[in-house]
Amino acid sequence: MIVLERVGSGGGTSAMAGGQIYLGAGTPLQTKMGFDDDIEEMFKYLMASCGPEAPEDKIRLFCEQSVAHYHWLTDLGVPFKMSYLGPEITTDPHTDDGLTWTGSELAYPYDEIAKPAPRGHTVQLEGANAGLLLMDKLIAAAEERGAKLQTLAKTETLVQRDEDKRIVGVKVYIEGELKYVRVRKGVVLCTGGFIRNKEMIARYARDLQRVKLRVSSPSGDDGSGILMGMGAGGDAINMDAAMIALPYSPPRQLLYGVLVNGQGQRYCNEDLYQSNHGEIAIRHQKGEVYLIVDDETFARPEAPAEILAVGETYEELEGELGMPKGSLVHTMQVYNEHAAKGEDPYFHKRPAWLEPLDNPPYAAFDMREGKALYAAFTMGGLRTLPTGEVVTPNDAVIPGLYAAGRTTSGMPAYGYNSGLSLADTTFFGRMAGISVAQNDDA
Amino acid sequence: MIVLERVGSGGGTSAMAGGQIYLGAGTPLQTKMGFDDDIEEMFKYLMASCGPEAPEDKIRLFCEQSVAHYHWLTDLGVPFKMSYLGPEITTDPHTDDGLTWTGSELAYPYDEIAKPAPRGHTVQLEGANAGLLLMDKLIAAAEERGAKLQTLAKTETLVQRDEDKRIVGVKVYIEGELKYVRVRKGVVLCTGGFIRNKEMIARYARDLQRVKLRVSSPSGDDGSGILMGMGAGGDAINMDAAMIALPYSPPRQLLYGVLVNGQGQRYCNEDLYQSNHGEIAIRHQKGEVYLIVDDETFARPEAPAEILAVGETYEELEGELGMPKGSLVHTMQVYNEHAAKGEDPYFHKRPAWLEPLDNPPYAAFDMREGKALYAAFTMGGLRTLPTGEVVTPNDAVIPGLYAAGRTTSGMPAYGYNSGLSLADTTFFGRMAGISVAQNDDA
Numbered sequence: 001m002i003v004l005e006r007v008g009s010g011g012g013t014s015a016m017a018g019g020q021i022y023l024g025a026g027t028p029l030q031t032k033m034g035f036d037d038d039i040e041e042m043f044k045y046l047m048a049s050c051g052p053e054a055p056e057d058k059i060r061l062f063c064e065q066s067v068a069h070y071h072w073l074t075d076l077g078v079p080f081k082m083s084y085l086g087p088e089i090t091t092d093p094h095t096d097d098g099l100t101w102t103g104s105e106l107a108y109p110y111d112e113i114a115k116p117a118p119r120g121h122t123v124q125l126e127g128a129n130a131g132l133l134l135m136d137k138l139i140a141a142a143e144e145r146g147a148k149l150q151t152l153a154k155t156e157t158l159v160q161r162d163e164d165k166r167i168v169g170v171k172v173y174i175e176g177e178l179k180y181v182r183v184r185k186g187v188v189l190c191t192g193g194f195i196r197n198k199e200m201i202a203r204y205a206r207d208l209q210r211v212k213l214r215v216s217s218p219s220g221d222d223g224s225g226i227l228m229g230m231g232a233g234g235d236a237i238n239m240d241a242a243m244i245a246l247p248y249s250p251p252r253q254l255l256y257g258v259l260v261n262g263q264g265q266r267y268c269n270e271d272l273y274q275s276n277h278g279e280i281a282i283r284h285q286k287g288e289v290y291l292i293v294d295d296e297t298f299a300r301p302e303a304p305a306e307i308l309a310v311g312e313t314y315e316e317l318e319g320e321l322g323m324p325k326g327s328l329v330h331t332m333q334v335y336n337e338h339a340a341k342g343e344d345p346y347f348h349k350r351p352a353w354l355e356p357l358d359n360p361p362y363a364a365f366d367m368r369e370g371k372a373l374y375a376a377f378t379m380g381g382l383r384t385l386p387t388g389e390v391v392t393p394n395d396a397v398i399p400g401l402y403a404a405g406r407t408t409s410g411m412p413a414y415g416y417n418s419g420l421s422l423a424d425t426t427f428f429g430r431m432a433g434i435s436v437a438q439n440d441d442a
Numbered sequence: 443m444i445v446l447e448r449v450g451s452g453g454g455t456s457a458m459a460g461g462q463i464y465l466g467a468g469t470p471l472q473t474k475m476g477f478d479d480d481i482e483e484m485f486k487y488l489m490a491s492c493g494p495e496a497p498e499d500k501i502r503l504f505c506e507q508s509v510a511h512y513h514w515l516t517d518l519g520v521p522f523k524m525s526y527l528g529p530e531i532t533t534d535p536h537t538d539d540g541l542t543w544t545g546s547e548l549a550y551p552y553d554e555i556a557k558p559a560p561r562g563h564t565v566q567l568e569g570a571n572a573g574l575l576l577m578d579k580l581i582a583a584a585e586e587r588g589a590k591l592q593t594l595a596k597t598e599t600l601v602q603r604d605e606d607k608r609i610v611g612v613k614v615y616i617e618g619e620l621k622y623v624r625v626r627k628g629v630v631l632c633t634g635g636f637i638r639n640k641e642m643i644a645r646y647a648r649d650l651q652r653v654k655l656r657v658s659s660p661s662g663d664d665g666s667g668i669l670m671g672m673g674a675g676g677d678a679i680n681m682d683a684a685m686i687a688l689p690y691s692p693p694r695q696l697l698y699g700v701l702v703n704g705q706g707q708r709y710c711n712e713d714l715y716q717s718n719h720g721e722i723a724i725r726h727q728k729g730e731v732y733l734i735v736d737d738e739t740f741a742r743p744e745a746p747a748e749i750l751a752v753g754e755t756y757e758e759l760e761g762e763l764g765m766p767k768g769s770l771v772h773t774m775q776v777y778n779e780h781a782a783k784g785e786d787p788y789f790h791k792r793p794a795w796l797e798p799l800d801n802p803p804y805a806a807f808d809m810r811e812g813k814a815l816y817a818a819f820t821m822g823g824l825r826t827l828p829t830g831e832v833v834t835p836n837d838a839v840i841p842g843l844y845a846a847g848r849t850t851s852g853m854p855a856y857g858y859n860s861g862l863s864l865a866d867t868t869f870f871g872r873m874a875g876i877s878v879a880q881n882d883d884a
Contacts, residue, residue, distance in 0.1 A: 052648045162604060203679050203825070206494045206856075230835045231675070237645050240682060263788050265707050284726045322789040330772055345766040346705050385644070393672045414648075 002181065004153040004172055006191070006219065011135035013192050013217045013377075014405075014422060017269030019123035019130025020102050021426065022419030024065055027070040029121055033084040033099050037117035039063045044114035046104060051414025053238055058411050061386050062427055069427050070121070076141045078134055081124040083370045096126045103417030104273040108348035117421065120419045134422065150174060155224070158187065158401070161442070165233060167400035168442050186400040186436040188388065190429065192216070193378035193406035194223030204239035205378055207282055211244060213375040221377065225407040229382040233398055234390040238409040239380035243416040244278030245372055246367060247303040248291055255353045256297040258335055259367070262288040264318055264327030266335065269349040275416040277372050290321060292332065294357035301365065303373040308366035317362050332357065379416065381408045388432025402436055404429035443588065444623065446595040446614055448633070448661065451579035455634050455659040455819075456847075456864060461565035461572025461870065462544050464861030467505055469512040471563055475541050479559035483504045493856025495680055501853050503828050504869055512563070517870035518583045522578055523566040538568045540758060545859030546715040550790035554752045561862045576864065588869040592616060597666070600629065600843070603884070607675060609842035610884050620721035626754030628842040628878040630830065634658070634870065635820035635848035636665030647820055649724055652782050653686055655817040663819065667849040671824040673838055676832040680851040681822035685858040688816055689745040690733055690810060697795045698739040699860070700777055704730040706760055706769030708777065711791040717858040720816050729811030732763060734774065736799035743807065745815040750808035761802050774799065821858065823850045830874025844878055846871035 003010065016340050019109060024042040027180030043063040047054050062069075074080065081098040102120030104110050123130035144147060152175045159169030159180065170181045194200040195214040200223045202209065214221070230236050249255050259277070267289075268280050281289045290308065291297075309320035318328035336343055336356035344354060366372060381403070382390050388402040412420045445452065466472060466484040485505040489496050504511075516522065523540040544562030546552050566575035569882050585591060594617045602612030603624065612623045636642040637656040642665045643650065656663070670680050691697050701712050701719070709731075710722050723731045732750065735741075749764035760770035778798035780786055786796060808814060823845070830844040847867030854862045 052651075053644070058707065202495070203677070209494075227835050230677075233673070233675075235645070235672075263708075266705075325775075327788070329774075334768065334772075346769070393669050 001148065003142070004147045004155050004170065004181070004287055005149060005151045006154055010139045010149060010151075011132065012190075013215070013220045014425060015132045015135040016129055016217050017131030017422060018418070019125060019134050020100065020120045020419035020422065021073070021123070021134075022102060022119050022417055022423040023066050023070050023121045024117060024119035025066045027067055027121065029070070029080050029082060029098050030117060032082050035099075035117045036115075036121070039066075041117065042066065042113045042119065045103075045110060046411065048113045049103060049415050049417055050412045050420075051241070053241070053413035054415075055409075055411065055413060058428065062411060062423065065427070069430075071425065072430070077137045079124040080121055084118070093100075096122070096124050096130070097372045098122055098124060100274070101423075104276055107271045107273070107350065108269050111350070119417075131422065138426070155256075156299050158228050165398055166442055167232065167398065167428060183400060184441045185439040186402055186434060187383070188429070188432045189225035189229055189401070189403040189407045190380060190405050190425070191223075191225030192221040192408050193381065194221060194226055195377045196221045197223035200226075204380065205242055208242055208244070208376050208378065209242065210221055210282055210369045211374045211376040212370070213373060215243070215375050215377040215385045220404070225403065226381050229390050229401065229403055230399055231406070232390075233392045234401065235383040235393040236381060236409075238413045239378075241379040241409070241412070241414045242279070242376050243275050243412070244282050244374060244376045245274045245277035246281055246368065246372065247274040248277070248301045248305060248365070248372070248440065249274075250302050251299045253297055253299050254291065254293065254301055256293070256315055256355050256357070258292040258332065258357060260290050260292060260328060260331055261285045262323065264321075264323040264331050266331055266346060269347040271349050271353050273417065275418070277294050278376070279415075281367065282369060282374065287395070289367045290316055291365040291367050292317070292328070292357065292362065293365070294362050295359040297355070297357060298363060305365045305367060305372045309364045311362050312360045314362060319351050321364055365385055378406065379409065379412050379414075381406060381410070384408045384428070386428070387435045388428060391434060400439065400442060402432040404432045443590065445584070445589055445591045445622070446612070447591060447593045447596050449643055450593050452581045452591060452593075453574065455633075455657070455662045456867060457577040458571055458659050459573030459864060460860070461567060461576050462542065462562045462861035462864065463515070463576075464544060464561050464865040465508050465512050465563045465564070466559060467508045469509055469563065470559070471512070471522050471524060471540050472559060474524050477541075477559045478557070479561070481508075482748045482765070483557045483559065484508065484561065487545075487552060488853065490552055490555045491545060491857050491859055492854045492862075493683070493726055495683070495852065495855035496857070497851075497855060500828050500870065501553065504853060511872075514872070515868065519579045520567055521566040522563055523681045525809045526560070530565065532617050534699040538564070538566050539559040540564055540566060540574070541639050544715070545860045546718055549713045549715070549792065550711050561859075580868070584772070590812060597670070599691035600670050602674055607840055608884055609674065609840065625842060626883050628844055628879040630844070630871070630874045630878060631667035631671055631832075631845040632847050633667030633822070633849050634663040635666075635823065636663060636668055637819045638663045639665035641822075642668075645683055646822065649682065650684055650686070650818050650820065652729055652811045653720075653816040653818040654726055654812070655815060657685070657816070657819040660771040663848070667845065668823050671832050671843065671845055671849070672796045674832075675834045675837040676840060676843065677825040678708060678823060678851075679825045681820075683719070683851070683856045684818050684819045685717050685821060685854070686724050686816060688720035688723055688814065689716040690719070690743045690807070690809065690814070691716075692744050693741045695739055695741050696733065696735065698735070698742055698799070700734040700774065700798050700799060702732050702734060702770060702773060703727045704765065706763075706765040706773050708773055708788060712785065713791050713795050715859065717860070720818070721857075723809065724811060724816065731809045732803065733809050734759070734770070734799065735807070736804050737801040739797070739799060740805060747807045747814045749805050751806040753804050754802045756804060759806055763806055763849070764777060819863075820848065821851065821856075823848060823852070826850045826870070828870070829877045830870060831877060842881065842884060844874040846874045
């Protein structure tokens with residue numbers, strides 16, 4: 001087996017990740033920390049949170065095999081600290097705790113759809129991106145088992161046999177020299193997504209033109225694997241699907257804040273996960289949203305966000321923000337009345353984060369696109385079966401062609417939870433590997 | 443030249459259309475009716491209203507050639523009545539008037555982007571779908587010029603030459619019998635969109651699963667041309683773009699009504715065109731919207747819509763609708779205060795349609811998805827140059843392959859104005875025809 005790696009070392013964007021892997025259904029870490037979870041609850045949550053195009057076959061298989069996948073990872077030496085980041089906290093990049101909330105499991109409507117459990121399993125590494133450790137362990141395991149890693153190999157095209165379209169070769173530049181690599185059992189495309197390919201973004205996922213921070217390794221996610229697969233007849237689906245994060249917590253006390261749009265209207269429950277917030281703001285609120293806080297809840301978000309307006313009253317604040325007269329005043333008056341009773345009849349923010357914001361001065365953070373930190377990567381890609389086989393728009397399998405990770409349209413079709421990308425790429429990469437190994441020689 | 447027509451007669455979904463063609467830049471009909479229009483204003487409007495992916499090259503060419511296209515149509519015998527439907531009216535299916543507003547030209551923000559002009563040019567035919575007359579004229583003109591029409595011809599696959607991928611044949615079932623048609627200069631794919639292909643809708647345009655009325659001829663728009671083009675290596679873009687209409691006028695007095703979402707909030711200017719309303723409601727308001735009227739503005743929409751709630755006060759109405767207490771009451775109080783002054787600081791509905799709705803009883807029409815009439819067709823398709831040539835994801839032209847109409851991604855990428863489909867298919871169909879005629883023989 002040969003791994004054709006474009007840059008000087010392996011790991012790609014996964015090696016830059018925080019190292020969270022979405023796992024559940026009763027992993028040893030969940031059980032040890034006292035959380036009950038099972039296949040059905042995990043399945044219901046993922047189907048609800050991964051969008052209307054969530055692929056039932058992949059999600060079902062993943063939930064059923066999630067505990068086994070945990071053991072596969074730990075057997076290869078991937079470490080998880082037996083600790084829990086804590087209740088009501090989602091991501092915190094400053095700890096090496098093993099178990100974390102990494103999605104909207106606790107938030108409405110998901111809390112009513114499935115029994116919540118924390119499922120973020122963060123690889124243990126202090127003070128660094130644990131994704132690097134994860135990838136080091138996996139690359140070492142592959143090399144131990146005989147895989148040859150060829151770095152500085154820029155793959156260009158797949159070579160197909162005329163009669164049956166089977167992949168029989170790869171055209172590749174190795175350290176600048178053109179080579180043809182003969183393919184025996186098959187090729188697995190794993191080049192990440194296409195957030196760094198401006199033309200593909202313009203063509204398939206125009207909303208992402210409005211997001212400045214591309215979550216990607218510097219030379220990765222150029223869409224090359226998706227284009228190679230399409231060139232071989234593969235179907236590309238959910239191409240406008242994306243993870244769009246708008247992080248405004250930590251610090252967590254900002255979750256007491258209120259999000260409003262340009263008309264001073266609230267538009268969602270603020271305790272949703274950051275990847276929901278970015279998508280809602282960009283796709284449904286024209287990228288024009290603001291975070292309102294009072295003196296007591298005020299804190300500086302760790303992600304860049306400027307204070308756009310300050311006022312002793314909400315009248316003053318809405319005037320500075322150029323909102324229609326009375327709009328924000330009314331929104332905050334209604335919010336505060338209900339928050340005092342621990343209620344949110346509009347959007348069902350949960351009581352833990354409901355407090356009247358009635359201590360002046362008041363401030364508005366500028367969470368508009370182009371101003372606050374929005375971060376994105378693409379989630380669309382080649383259509384694959386749970387086996388990793390790439391299929392055509394007419395549902396035919398392309399013999400010898402497989403793909404995994406963000407090169408495919410995976411579990412998160414629309415809607416995301418942190419950890420799903422590393423889950424997708426490690427689990428369905430494994431499935432693709434198993435498929436290739438069982439394939440006949442060309 | 444041979445036309446392979448799937449059913450027993452030509453015209454497809456175009457023959458079912460109302461016969462509106464979007465034309466402008468100073469057509470004889472516009473000029474006669476006293477409207478000033480020019481290429482730049484038309485260009486600015488189309489670029490703004492056809493979405494962030496509006497193709498500048500196609501729209502520029504179309505605006506420059508729009509008056510010439512009008513003459514091309516009338517020279518072939520397509521009749522337009524020299525009359526104007528009237529100010530502040532968009533579509534009215536009951537007249538044969540020639541000139542009509544068929545988009546959001548008069549509504550905010552478009553009125554500030556480009557000088558408004560009516561550009562719907564409706565083919566003159568009383569009491570029927572004028573699209574049929576249009577297609578009859580065009581089919582007759584093609585036959586006069588030597589085109590052979592082969593009906594009951596179900597095209598299945600394109601045959602490509604190995605060395606250069608040139609299209610050299612078509613595999614087709616003619617009256618059930620398999621034939622291979624040799625291609626000399628080229629093939630133009632014109633099979634409409636894919637609103638009737640459930641699998642393609644699930645894969646590419648999931649939002650349309652929520653829309654019940656598919657605007658399509660019974661055996662058309664099955665995506666076959668798009669799939670054939672993709673099978674030959676063609677790129678398909680903007681596949682989730684769609685026209686989604688939510689017609690609630692005529693009667694036009696319903697434009698005085700107020701649209702609110704499930705939280706009793708207004709969310710847009712109600713005087714936008716019907717294709718904006720459907721898209722906003724389905725894509726941005728979770729399909730949960732209501733039309734509020736008072737006794738004076740009350741009228742039955744011609745498109746089906748049920749009265750969901752009636753009340754002597756807005757308190758009563760919001761209670762019946764299950765909205766948060768005080769939400770609709772506040773919205774209507776604010777709307778009425780501003781409307782009395784002819785203002786809408788929230789969404790800039792224009793003064794012509796602003797009246798306080800303060801004459802009880804009040805009613806709410808149920809405009810939710812699954813309840814009111816939502817109608818859709820797809821707008822994504824093969825990526826083509828303005829010449830009609832189909833290109834691959836790597837920007838290569840596929841020799842001998844052309845496409846037009848809804849089989850392509852055309853002028854309306856996201857965002858629609860009535861008449862743009864007939865404009866797209868007749869104009870860029872012409873361009874494809876010119877290109878094919880100039881092509882070398884294979």
